[in-house]
Amino acid sequence: MLVYKGVATQGYLQPRYLGSFDIVITTYETLSRELNYVDLPHSNSHAGRRFRFPKRFMATPSPLPCVEWWRVCLDEAQMVECTTTKTAEMALRLAATNRWCVTGTPIQKTINDLQGLLMFLGVDPYWVPQWWQLCLYDPYCYGVKEPMHKLIAQYLWRTAKKDVIHQIDIPHQREE
Numbered sequence: 553m554l555v556y557k558g559v560a561t562q563g564y565l566q567p568r569y570l571g572s573f574d575i576v577i578t579t580y581e582t583l584s585r586e587l588n589y590v591d592l593p594h595s596n597s598h599a600g601r602r603f604r605f606p607k608r609f610m611a612t613p614s615p616l617p618c619v620e621w622w623r624v625c626l627d628e629a630q631m632v633e634c635t636t637t638k639t640a641e642m643a644l645r646l647a648a649t650n651r652w653c654v655t656g657t658p659i660q661k662t663i664n665d666l667q668g669l670l671m672f673l674g675v676d677p678y679w680v681p682q683w684w685q686l687c688l689y690d691p692y693c694y695g696v697k698e699p700m701h702k703l704i705a706q707y708l709w710r711t712a713k714k715d716v717i718h719q720i721d722i723p724h725q726r727e728e
Contacts, residue, residue: 558582559589559612567618578616580631584638589614590645621648626672629653630660633668635681643672658708663692663700675707 554570556562556578570576589612624646626632632640632653651673659665667684677683692700 553577556582556616558585559614560585564612565615567615570615571619571621576621580628580639583616583642586614586616587638587642587645590617590642616642617645617647619647621646623650623652624648625652625654627654629655629669629672630657630665632672633660633665635668635671640668640672664689666704670703670707673707675703678703 553575554573554577556565556570556576558578624643626643631637632643634640635644653669653673655669658669667678667681667689670684671679671681673679678688688700688703691697
């Protein structure tokens with residue numbers, strides 16, 4: 553297991569080194585900062601920004617988008633509901649075979665919060681904002697709730713405490 557603290561803190565780690573760990577843990581704050589180290593312009597690049605003077609040193613890129621992760625699991629996934637945040641943008645740049653979202657509150661304000669989660673999960677075609685709007689959100693707002701309910705039932709799994717109480721082995725409470 554590796555706790556990844558970012559390029560600014562740990563320096564550059566080879567993607568092969570990161571990929572050698574079964575588990576790599578990082579924070580949303582680190583993900584947000586790492587976006588500054590992705591798609592870096594170089595002074596000798598035609599696609600990058602032009603500088604008056606060539607840079608003396610190349611910036612260190614983030615290794616996170618270079619790894620093909622087996623699974624990316626977001627705990628408290630409501631952090632990526634707003635797709636315009638740096639955290640959400642960086643999470644979307646992570647290449648993964650499997651994507652999981654774990655959250656106690658998949659909807660914080662409106663049903664539209666689900667679109668960010670569907671975008672991260674890559675649920676086709678609803679990860680595209682126009683398809684989400686046209687096929688699910690607008691019909692839901694006009695009272696046609698079945699398509700939204702079917703999709704939610706397919707991708708969301710709710711576990712209540714009563715369903716797992718036998719698995720966590722908590723002793724019976726008593727007052728004295």
